[in-house]
Amino acid sequence: MKPMQRHAAAGSFYHLAGVPLAGCACNGLACFAASAGNLGHWAKACQQSPPVYCLGKCYAAPSDADHDISPHIAVHSRRSVLLDNVRTGGVRGLAEYQQCGGGVARLAALSMPPHDVVRLIDNAQLRGRGGAGFPAGRKWEAMAVQHAHRKYLVINADEGDPGAFSDRLLLEGDPFRLMEAATIAAHATGATHGYIYVRKEYPDAARVLANALLEARAAGWLGVQFDLECVIGEGSYLCGEETSLLNALEGRRPEARMRPPQVTEHGLFGLPTLVQNVETLCTVPWIVTHGADAFASLGFSQSRGTKLLSLNSLFRRPGLYEVEFGIPLERVVDELGGGLRRGQLKGVMVGGPLAGIVPPALLGTRLGYEEMQAIGCAVGHGGVIAFADDTPLAAIVEEVFRFGARESCGKCTPCHLGTPRLEAMFAPVTQDVPRRGSDDAAQCEALLEALAATSLCGHGRGLAEFARALQTHYGEEWSACFR
Numbered sequence: 045m046k047p048m049q050r051h052a053a054a055g056s057f058y059h060l061a062g063v064p065l066a067g068c069a070c071n072g073l074a075c076f077a078a079s080a081g082n083l084g085h086w087a088k089a090c091q092q093s094p095p096v097y098c099l100g101k102c103y104a105a106p107s108d109a110d111h112d113i114s115p116h117i118a119v120h121s122r123r124s125v126l127l128d129n130v131r132t133g134g135v136r137g138l139a140e141y142q143q144c145g146g147g148v149a150r151l152a153a154l155s156m157p158p159h160d161v162v163r164l165i166d167n168a169q170l171r172g173r174g175g176a177g178f179p180a181g182r183k184w185e186a187m188a189v190q191h192a193h194r195k196y197l198v199i200n201a202d203e204g205d206p207g208a209f210s211d212r213l214l215l216e217g218d219p220f221r222l223m224e225a226a227t228i229a230a231h232a233t234g235a236t237h238g239y240i241y242v243r244k245e246y247p248d249a250a251r252v253l254a255n256a257l258l259e260a261r262a263a264g265w266l267g268v269q270f271d272l273e274c275v276i277g278e279g280s281y282l283c284g285e286e287t288s289l290l291n292a293l294e295g296r297r298p299e300a301r302m303r304p305p306q307v308t309e310h311g312l313f314g315l316p317t318l319v320q321n322v323e324t325l326c327t328v329p330w331i332v333t334h335g336a337d338a339f340a341s342l343g344f345s346q347s348r349g350t351k352l353l354s355l356n357s358l359f360r361r362p363g364l365y366e367v368e369f370g371i372p373l374e375r376v377v378d379e380l381g382g383g384l385r386r387g388q389l390k391g392v393m394v395g396g397p398l399a400g401i402v403p404p405a406l407l408g409t410r411l412g413y414e415e416m417q418a419i420g421c422a423v424g425h426g427g428v429i430a431f432a433d434d435t436p437l438a439a440i441v442e443e444v445f446r447f448g449a450r451e452s453c454g455k456c457t458p459c460h461l462g463t464p465r466l467e468a469m470f471a472p473v474t475q476d477v478p479r480r481g482s483d484d485a486a487q488c489e490a491l492l493e494a495l496a497a498t499s500l501c502g503h504g505r506g507l508a509e510f511a512r513a514l515q516t517h518y519g520e521e522w523s524a525c526f527r
């Protein structure tokens with residue numbers, strides 16, 4: 045396990061470089077949504093400099109670095125693809141992992157020609173769980189056909205979306221599933237070296253991974269044809285975006301890169317690179333063991349298999365749930381979450397701050413990539429933040445744009461300078477900063493258009509999509525912000 049090595053000029057980018065986490069209160073969106081339950085705690089989080097987004101304890105929000113409780117973990121799918129080990133308290137040793145059936149998929153995959161493994165993942169119709177939903181089989185194929193002296197696997201364990209803690213619990217509770225998946229992916233695609241990039245806000249996950257890497261190397265899983273090391277981030281949401289992540293690993297300022305070329309051709313240090321999210325990879329051993337058809341028979345429409353959902357503390361039963369794609373959102377809210385702890389539901393933000401908010405009237409929507417997109421929202425990373433009706437829309441928008449402004453890499457002007465302006469437009473009116481009514485509304489429109497049209501990466505575009513979803517679903521309250 046090592047901290048990032050980087051050029052001196054890149055250092056100022058990171059909020060948490062050299063900052064101890066002990067005593068920090070979480071400033072993430074799930075904590076904001078729950079702030080009415082403990083205003084003093086939230087005030088502390090807001091005054092803290094630098095702010096910490098997010099500690100991945102949204103089930104206990106408002107949360108801090110010093111306290112944790114065990115989250116509720118449950119499977120609501122015909123078969124559990126991901127949570128068997130996590131829900132029984134975790135499996136952190138290799139021998140125990142093997143006693144629970146782990147390692148069988150690795151042996152099976154290593155005995156198969158690499159191309160057959162790629163085809164298996166393709167036939168399973170596995171899509172990336174990190175947010176974009178890109179078909180994993182197509183990425184593995186694009187990587188496998190590259191010829192280079194070195195190819196990389198980068199495991200994205202940054203889990204930057206406030207509201208999501210699924211990767212954290214997989215990393216802490218089932219690290220060998222990830223090691224096993226990494227060796228299978230490396231065999232299938234020809235990767236020789238790998239990095240796991242873990243956010244600094246997850247120190248327990250980093251510790252568990254460091255031990256697992258040692259054990260996996262001692263057992264010969266790593267270190268022969270493929271080796272893997274862990275790198276710890278220093279506080280930057282944008283480092284979850286895959287091209288920024290590659291720049292971070294190279295020690296450069298982690299701004300997003302232009303595409304094409306795709307990273308499977310020209311990735312880390314200019315070499316072919318497969319970037320894959322933790323949850324995506326953790327499904328791979330199950331697919332190898334049970335077959336592509338078994339996986340594809342779960343879920344619905346273009347979204348097959350299961351998905352982890354992280355429910356925040358405003359639900360009566362917050363926690364981590366494995367569900368099949370196709371589940372209507374009202375079941376997530378009422379059956380899994382048990383409804384709200386306080387107030388009436390204003391809406392649920394599924395998939396992070398760039399993913400819009402689903403209003404109560406649309407809770408019949410079924411969880412699926414295309415289905416969520418059709419209502420202007422997204423599956424994203426599967427964080428589910430409920431907002432109660434006592435949270436004003438303007439406060440939510442201000443909070444999201446504050447986060448967006450702070451985490452912008454600064455490369456595109458509308459994102460760099462426009463997001464603080466948008467944040468200010470939704471701030472409470474004061475004598476010093478009065479509302480400018482239709483002037484602000486027009487400027488807001490212009491900024492959102494520019495964000496959507498000119499942003500280099502999904503951060504700026506996602507912020508514009510978030511705003512558009514709110515304009516569509518909460519039109520009256522949105523317009524009232526400019527009166």
Ligand SMILES: Cc1cc2nc3c(=O)[nH]c(=O)nc-3n(C[C@H](O)[C@H](O)[C@H](O)COP(=O)(O)O)c2cc1C
Pocket residue numbers: 171172173174175176177178200201202203204205281282283284285286287319320321322324325501502503
């Ligand atoms: C602003 C931004 C932040 C992102 N953060 C994460 C993250 O924290 N974790 C993650 O896996 N993917 C994140 N992504 C998506 C990655 O860019 C990339 O699509 C993903 O790691 C690929 O893996 P997958 O195909 O397995 O999902 C982010 C994307 C954007 C635009």
Ligand code: SF4
Pocket residue numbers: 282299300451452453454455456457459460499500501502503504505
């Ligand atoms: S959209 Fe924002 S975060 Fe993305 S590259 Fe441009 S300035 Fe950076």
